[in-house]
Amino acid sequence: MATRRLTIPGRLDQIEAACDCVEAGALEAGFDESTTYACQLAVAEACENIVKHGYGSGQPGDICVEVVASQGQITIRLEDSGPPFNAARRPKQPECDQNDPPVGGLGLVIIHRVMDRVTYLRRSGVNRLTMRKRMPQPSS
Amino acid sequence: MATRRLTIPGRLDQIEAACDCVEAGALEAGFDESTTYACQLAVAEACENIVKHGYGSGQPGDICVEVVASQGQITIRLEDSGPPFNAARRPKQPECDQNDPPVGGLGLVIIHRVMDRVTYLRRSGVNRLTMRKRMPQPSS
Amino acid sequence: MDIQIQEYKRVAVVNIVGRIDSSSSADLEASLQALVDKGKRNLVLDMSKVEFLSSSGLRVIVNAYKACKEVGQLCVAQPSERAASSLSIAGIDTLFTVYPTREAAIASF
Amino acid sequence: MDIQIQEYKRVAVVNIVGRIDSSSSADLEASLQALVDKGKRNLVLDMSKVEFLSSSGLRVIVNAYKACKEVGQLCVAQPSERAASSLSIAGIDTLFTVYPTREAAIASF
Ligand SMILES: Nc1ncnc2c1ncn2[C@@H]1O[C@H](COP(=O)(O)OP(=O)(O)O)[C@@H](O)[C@H]1O
Numbered sequence: 310m311a312t313r314r315l316t317i318p319g320r321l322d323q324i325e326a327a328c329d330c331v332e333a334g335a336l337e338a339g340f341d342e343s344t345t346y347a348c349q350l351a352v353a354e355a356c357e358n359i360v361k362h363g364y365g366s367g368q369p370g371d372i373c374v375e376v377v378a379s380q381g382q383i384t385i386r387l388e389d390s391g392p393p394f395n396a397a398r399r400p401k402q403p404e405c406d407q408n409d410p411p412v413g414g415l416g417l418v419i420i421h422r423v424m425d426r427v428t429y430l431r432r433s434g435v436n437r438l439t440m441r442k443r444m445p446q447p448s449s
Numbered sequence: 450m451a452t453r454r455l456t457i458p459g460r461l462d463q464i465e466a467a468c469d470c471v472e473a474g475a476l477e478a479g480f481d482e483s484t485t486y487a488c489q490l491a492v493a494e495a496c497e498n499i500v501k502h503g504y505g506s507g508q509p510g511d512i513c514v515e516v517v518a519s520q521g522q523i524t525i526r527l528e529d530s531g532p533p534f535n536a537a538r539r540p541k542q543p544e545c546d547q548n549d550p551p552v553g554g555l556g557l558v559i560i561h562r563v564m565d566r567v568t569y570l571r572r573s574g575v576n577r578l579t580m581r582k583r584m585p586q587p588s589s
Numbered sequence: 590m591d592i593q594i595q596e597y598k599r600v601a602v603v604n605i606v607g608r609i610d611s612s613s614s615a616d617l618e619a620s621l622q623a624l625v626d627k628g629k630r631n632l633v634l635d636m637s638k639v640e641f642l643s644s645s646g647l648r649v650i651v652n653a654y655k656a657c658k659e660v661g662q663l664c665v666a667q668p669s670e671r672a673a674s675s676l677s678i679a680g681i682d683t684l685f686t687v688y689p690t691r692e693a694a695i696a697s698f
Numbered sequence: 699m700d701i702q703i704q705e706y707k708r709v710a711v712v713n714i715v716g717r718i719d720s721s722s723s724a725d726l727e728a729s730l731q732a733l734v735d736k737g738k739r740n741l742v743l744d745m746s747k748v749e750f751l752s753s754s755g756l757r758v759i760v761n762a763y764k765a766c767k768e769v770g771q772l773c774v775a776q777p778s779e780r781a782a783s784s785l786s787i788a789g790i791d792t793l794f795t796v797y798p799t800r801e802a803a804i805a806s807f
């Protein structure tokens with residue numbers, strides 16, 4: 310079991326560092342390239358929402374990233390001090406109508422499609438989003 | 450001064466061997482890639498004419514190829530026993546009219562465009578075509 | 590992210606190299622908008638060198654798709670595995686005709 | 699000589715690999731004729747891998763050019779140095795529009 314921690318300023322150009330941290334954890338968990346990418350994508354979406362919607366209008370702040378990896382599983386925890394927002398609420402998948410395709414609302418869809426379990430907790434002015442991903446391992 | 454000799458049966462699928470012989474001579478003469486290619490093309494055209502027009506309707510026969518290479522110059526001599534034909538006669542370049550471009554008669558044009566001097570001799574039932582190419586050499 | 594644009598008579602090819610994420614999607618948006626403003630509505634997005642494609646990028650691409658679709662079409666050529674993953678995870682892979690090569694995409698117009 | 703044909707909606711691309719000479723030009727002729735017979739008159743000859751091009755090959759190509767030109771066009775893409783040499787030595791290089799890439803040739807239609 311390995312834990313990685315990282316604090317980034319809540320800015321769009323800092324999100325890549327959170328992705329890199331998740332990538333390292335996913336590789337350590339033994340995830341394949343495609344599952345690893347999906348996890349990076351999910352954390353990018355969650356961070357982007359925090360930066361844009363959480364810190365966007367008000368006080369800027371940091372994002373604390375914690376990635377816990379064990380064989381076949383990673384847990385990603387994000388903490389921010391923006392207004393309360395429950396990203397664990399499963400969105401409904403927008404319909405992909407050829408004539409009026411969805412131009413927004415894809416971030417939460419991606420997070421919930423990729424992750425197996427998403428939980429949310431608000432405590433002492435902090436949003437804590439916990440996302441878990443398991444990958445079936447080849448039996449050795 | 451190096452001389453290469455080769456006798457090929459007068460068949461289209463044998464012409465490549467004549468090209469290879471000329472290539473070796475041209476490289477030995479110090480020709481660049483583009484001049485070497487032009488000489489191969491010229492010999493291919495001359496051989497093709499012998500096979501198609503010389504031997505085409507009558508008795509088949511061989512083509513004797515001789516390539517003499519010295520620094521900056523090669524001389525290619527072809528001998529065949531087809532009917533007399535003077536390929537040293539310079540053809541006029543067909544006009545390249547967009548609406549009625551030339552579909553034949555390019556072989557002799559190519560030979561004369563590429564080679565500096567083309568001479569013809571008929572003796573004892575043999576056509577002898579001699580083609581010379583000089584290439585300006587870089588002064589050493 | 591780096592964007593290379595090749596404009597032809599009937600079609601423009603946009604080759605996107607690198608990450609299309611929230612910090613770079615505005616550049617992509619500007620490039621696509623410039624083409625649309627010039628009247629180019631047959632667009633091929635060459636995604637072979639896309640390393641990352643998040644929802645901000647998807648939004649820009651969907652918007653460009655909409656801007657083109659009345660008079661032309663936006664299609665995708667040779668997407669990288671990651672680009673294809675993003676389209677499919679977001680559930681919008683059915684929107685775009687995807688061609689295996691740039692050439693096939695260009696020849697489709 | 700090896701011939702690979704890629705047919706698209708508006709255009710067919712003929713990739714010729716190797717020597718086009720008197721012993722192989724009949725194969726090229728048959729391939730081009732088959733396309734013309736199918737109604738394909740927008741042809742791109744990809745000559746990037748042509749190693750030798752003699753007058754027999756030129757004759758076939760000029761004939762195909764003529765067969766296409768009423769309703770379409772035959773053009774040349776990325777000719778090798780040798781192919782370009784042959785066209786120019788024979789004095790027929792002005793006949794064909796030559797494109798630097800297959801892509802540009804295809805996009806020209
Ligand atoms: N961290 C957050 N803080 C506040 N609101 C949020 C947060 N994350 C998401 N939201 C809200 O949820 C909506 C949907 O988010 P998302 O699916 O990522 O799509 P988008 O960001 O494109 O609107 C956002 O438009 C926003 O209103």
Ligand SMILES: Nc1ncnc2c1ncn2[C@@H]1O[C@H](COP(=O)(O)OP(=O)(O)O)[C@@H](O)[C@H]1O
Pocket residue numbers: 494498499502503531532533534536540552553554555556557558753
């Ligand atoms: N070796 C030859 N023997 C007899 N006739 C020849 C020979 N070479 C060329 N010719 C004649 O010269 C013509 C022009 O030759 P060429 O320029 O190579 O064009 P093509 O072979 O396409 O007709 C030929 O059509 C043929 O009538």
